[in-house]
Amino acid sequence: MSTAPAIPARLRRSRYISWFGHMGAVYLFHDLYGYLMQMSPDIAEMIESFSDGVDTKETVAYYKDKLGDADPQQFVEILVGHAVLVDPKEEEIDGIWAYIPIHGKWNIWRRKDDRLTFWTAWGERPEQQILLDAAETAIWDAFDGAKRLIELRHHHDNDKIVSLVRKLVHSDVQALKLSMMPWSVYAKRPAMAPAYLASTMPYPSWKPGTPVPPAPDLTAYHQTSITHADEQFDHQETTLSHLLRIPHPALGGRTYGQKLADVMMARGMVREGTVRVLEVGAGLGYVAKDVIATLTEAGRTVEYTIVELSPVLAAAQQERVGKETAKWINGDVLAVDLPEASFDLILSNEMAGDLPARQLTRADLGLEPDQGNVNREKLATFSKIAADRGVNLDDAPEPFYLMTGAFELVEKIGKWLAPGGHAILTEFGDIAAWPKVSTHLDHPELSTHFGHLHQLAKGAGLTAKVEFVIDLLDFDREQKGLATTRSHFRALRALAAGAELDLPKIGYTPELLEKTVGDKLDLTRVGELRWDRIEDRLMGLVPHEFKALLIAR
Ligand SMILES: C[S@@+](CC[C@H](N)C(=O)[O-])C[C@H]1O[C@@H](n2cnc3c(N)ncnc32)[C@H](O)[C@@H]1O
Incomplete structure (x- = not known):
């Protein structure tokens, strides 16, 4: 018996999709749930073709041989499962109430009295501040990673809940994700958590139908x-x-x-x-x-x-x-x-x-898919040194970098x-x-x-x-290091600049950060500052x- 949800006869593209492109790949960000998907540009094109609503079967048939080996039907099922393609009759916002809001992993905020301000600085995008009022801050504090939005309905203004979720999940902010499962399910096994819950999107916007930004050549870079x-x-x-x-x-x-x-x-x-x-x-x-x-x-x-x-x-x-x-x-x-x-x-x-x-295949070196020895003559055409010095490449994956x-x-x-x-x-x-x-x-x-x-x-x-x-x-392995990403640290730097502080990019330990901020910033009112074992994480490394x-x- 199949458990897959029935696919509506007509589908349209969600109105809450943003696109990003980086080094040959394109990414979809769902601005209502925080889902993040990497895909090839031709699948992006298929998603866009659903526009305001089209016949599902006809569209799947049209894309049948246009996505290489991939089966458009399978994609459509996944995309429906992630509310990227929706029933045109459906009010999209209604879908969120069943979900659990979970704070993003890489937020920068500062609390003053009963209000929270977020700072964001995604990739090369401009820094921005998002100010929550007291009621919004109370809603944010109620997002405990366990309660579904529907459970908050009786305690907070519903329109405020919706507008706050929309604002904070959006790819401009990325402070919140919506999850089907409570965070406690993953707390002991974070590796099992869906990747989007901890991922962020720092890359530039991309418009479907336009060329995807290529990767620059290393030497020229x-x-x-x-x-x-x-x-x-x-x-x-x-x-x-x-x-x-x-x-x-x-x-x-x-x-x-x-x-x-x-x-x-x-x-x-x-x-x-x-x-x-x-x-x-x-x-x-x-x-x-x-x-x-x-x-x-x-x-x-x-x-x-x-x-x-x-x-x-x-x-x-x-x-x-x-x-x-x-x-x-x-x-x-x-x-x-x-x-x-x-x-x-x-x-x-x-x-x-x-x-x-050089990116090569096993066949380039005369290797069979899962056995064989490198043909040194073939190897010499790519790297004479590797061939002369006897570097063992027999266990090369497919493809591999030499x-x-x-x-x-x-x-x-x-x-x-x-x-x-x-x-x-x-x-x-x-x-x-x-x-x-x-x-x-x-x-x-x-x-x-x-x-x-x-x-x-x-x-x-x-x-x-x-x-x-x-x-x-x-x-000294006893030390702790500040865990950041590039965008997370840029946002922290923007927050610090507001307190007239220049935060240099150094490998912060708790003591180094306290020494650097002095009395200009109360770090107990600033988040998220996560300290890992220094050998496991120091800033982004x-x-x-x-x-x-x-x-x-
Ligand atoms: C990632 S940085 C590391 C810099 C420094 N050693 C450090 O530890 O911070 C790489 C350095 O190598 C230089 N570089 C890259 N390719 C090079 C090449 N082919 N010949 C000489 N220098 C190169 C870069 O310009 C840069 O200074």
Whole structure:
């Protein structure tokens, strides 16, 4: 017996749909429930074609062969289940009373007396404030994640409930989600909760029928798309080293650069006397500045060279480090010509994921769907280095990314290192996990398969090992870190600005945040501030996901 709901003979598109587009994907946001769905543009087109009401069967038949292998009937059933397509006779608002309002996960609000104000700053959209009056605040407080809207009907003005739900669920605000199930069902198993309950939509609007914004090419991105150095790291592309650029409790009061230098010296990775250091992709120059200072304080004479692709970032580095203190080579690290055996120490911090990679299928390497060995000749046409160094790719998923750029970098590092020299390459990734693309930034980024880099370095005759960055830097795991997303932190920053406070993007612990806000803001009246174990979450990053490849020649 089928339990699927009957599909009405005529359907129309909900009047509460907003569209968003980002890097080749489009997203539907249901402004009445908070549902979030990723789909291909042709399905978006089908949804739009239901407009004010059409015959369901005819429309399904029309789209029969127009969605690739996908079956339009199945989509229509899902879309009806999510109130994206509705019965034209139905009053859509009536549907919400059976649902349970659940506070969004990434809200920023401040409570003053009996009123709540929200701040939002989704993606690149302008910041806004949403002021609730006392009655609305009382309704918000009654949204306990357990009661259905209908249960609130007798205690609050019904029109106010509806208008508040509409306002707060809407993709402009995203402070509230409607759920069929109470939150208690998921409280002990958050992984079971439908994704939309904790998801947000920070991307730009998209209009069906118009081209979907494509992903920019990686190399071109760093050469030409970075126009504001500080903003790049504060908003777009925060790195762990950037969050820890201040003396930090998790590093025993040292900065990331200082601690890195301390550790390298303690491990005997830095020779006495003159040390020739190469840093690849130096961001805003904080690591360079602190490494140079720490090594110099320890009696080394430091000759520091930076290879940097972005002219804007190179200028920021020169300002921070001092033009006389280091030497700059502007350009792509994979294209520069440096003498062999000319560096004692090479650092590449959180940049390898920006290098080019190739998306391939198993067949491209002569592999069968779930067995076989890589054909080295075929592999050599994509990465001669991987083939020469014997990187094992037999377990490749389908499709997979070959980190051709990172391979070249490790090979070059091996050549540029002087005998007795050391290198540290850190990045987001894992020892055995294949590279995954993350698209939440304004450019695609790839996680690193450290096992491949490790094999490559060994194949090149180097000594190599992989460690967790949090172990390398001896993180104090007792610390707690503020959990944010980019938009969540932007909104918090907007709230703080209202109290004449500039909140820099640093890896906040509770003490650091209290120290920064001083008496300008009562943090007990501000939410949602969630504190996770620092290794699990620090701002938008997951510190334990960062690894380091340690190389010695
Ligand atoms: C994610 S940032 C990391 C910056 C810094 N190391 C840190 O830890 O914050 C990547 C850096 O590498 C630079 N970069 C990216 N691709 C590069 C390339 N092919 N050659 C040289 N530098 C590159 C970027 O411009 C940027 O400075």
